[in-house]
Amino acid sequence: MKAVRIHQHGGPEVLKLEDVPDPICSSQDVLVQLKATSINYLDIWVRQGIPGWKVSLPMTPGCDGAGLVVGKGETVKDLQTGDKVLIIPNVSCGNCAFCSNGDDNLCPEYGIVGETCNGCDAEMISLPRRNVIPMPKGLTYEEAAAIPLVFMTAWHMLVTKAQVKPEQFVLVLAGGSGVGSSAIQIAKLHGAKVIATAGSEEKMEKAKALGADFVINHRKESISEKVREFTEKHGADIVVEHVGKATWDESLKSLAKCGKIVTCGATTGSEVTIDLKHLFYKHQQIIGSTMATRGELFEILNFVRQKKLKAVIDKEFFIKDVAEAHRYVDSGKQFGKVILTI
Numbered sequence: 001m002k003a004v005r006i007h008q009h010g011g012p013e014v015l016k017l018e019d020v021p022d023p024i025c026s027s028q029d030v031l032v033q034l035k036a037t038s039i040n041y042l043d044i045w046v047r048q049g050i051p052g053w054k055v056s057l058p059m060t061p062g063c064d065g066a067g068l069v070v071g072k073g074e075t076v077k078d079l080q081t082g083d084k085v086l087i088i089p090n091v092s093c094g095n096c097a098f099c100s101n102g103d104d105n106l107c108p109e110y111g112i113v114g115e116t117c118n119g120c121d122a123e124m125i126s127l128p129r130r131n132v133i134p135m136p137k138g139l140t141y142e143e144a145a146a147i148p149l150v151f152m153t154a155w156h157m158l159v160t161k162a163q164v165k166p167e168q169f170v171l172v173l174a175g176g177s178g179v180g181s182s183a184i185q186i187a188k189l190h191g192a193k194v195i196a197t198a199g200s201e202e203k204m205e206k207a208k209a210l211g212a213d214f215v216i217n218h219r220k221e222s223i224s225e226k227v228r229e230f231t232e233k234h235g236a237d238i239v240v241e242h243v244g245k246a247t248w249d250e251s252l253k254s255l256a257k258c259g260k261i262v263t264c265g266a267t268t269g270s271e272v273t274i275d276l277k278h279l280f281y282k283h284q285q286i287i288g289s290t291m292a293t294r295g296e297l298f299e300i301l302n303f304v305r306q307k308k309l310k311a312v313i314d315k316e317f318f319i320k321d322v323a324e325a326h327r328y329v330d331s332g333k334q335f336g337k338v339i340l341t342i
């Protein structure tokens with residue numbers, strides 16, 4: 001079969017579409033013929049490499065995937081050849097105390113498809129049955145593949161960690177990113193008032209169309225000053241942080257008394273400073289969050305079925321043009337997800 005392979009870290013040119021052996025489908029596995037996958041920021045990190053973080057190479061990237069069942073191990077009874085399925089990106093042991101509690105994203109062996117094992121930028125993938133679930137009816141493969149990783153990340157941050165409540169002000173940084181466009185929808189679903197930041201007039205309009213009550217052009221305006229204005233000096237009760245160094249100071253300045261900053265990433269750098277006296281005096285919290293549990297994806301898909309949450313797709317590329325697709329993601333021009341069709 002054909003698969004995208006990374007043999008060395010670097011720019012988009014290191015992504016090679018190659019012939020590789022078909023995956024082996026063991027007794028508990030489901031063999032999926034992939035139809036669509038989406039690009040996440042994690043794919044960019046896997047491609048570029050991060051000092052001190054080891055990805056075993058060569059690697060096939062791609063955390064999210066949707067396709068058809070084309071084979072299964074003898075212990076898999078409930079899925080049939082031809083079923084449309086979606087990949088759950090969580091990899092965990094399934095046996096430890098965390099996994100037993102349903103907190104599989106806390107598992108000591110936790111990993112993500114496309115990061116710790118070969119991913120979905122390929123014609124086929126073989127994964128344990130627990131990673132392969134029926135695709136919600138009425139979705140295209142592209143829409144299905146746009147959902148898991150970003151919605152799981154944003155759901156865990158807002159619902160599980162920050163416990164978002166109606167009427168709270170939620171500041172979503174980079175509302176046009178995958179996590180941002182998911183967070184806008186999840187905050188609105190829970191009755192919050194959303195302030196989203198974006199880097200262009202076009203993205204600001206799209207953020208509003210998605211449900212944001214207020215938008216800030218972070219290239220032209222001060223985030224904290226606008227938050228103060230929109231909230232009548234109250235500040236943001238929750239800040240959805242995934243940008244890191246470039247926005248951290250503004251995120252802290254925007255935070256209300258008893259406010260919570262939830263962070264899941266640091267695309268512009270992970271070393272930041274904190275003035276502790278603001279933190280304790282204002283009873284604020286800084287909360288880390290990574291991905292979500294498998295169970296949370298089921299909750300998200302229930303809302304997708306009810307059309308209360310939706311995939312936001314910016315552009316589709318053929319998998320042979322994967323390098324071009326990564327260049328496009330690197331450019332930051334997209335609003336929502338970039339899809340590879342297979």
Ligand code: ZN
Pocket residue numbers: 092093094095096097098099100104107108109
């Ligand atoms: Zn475990």
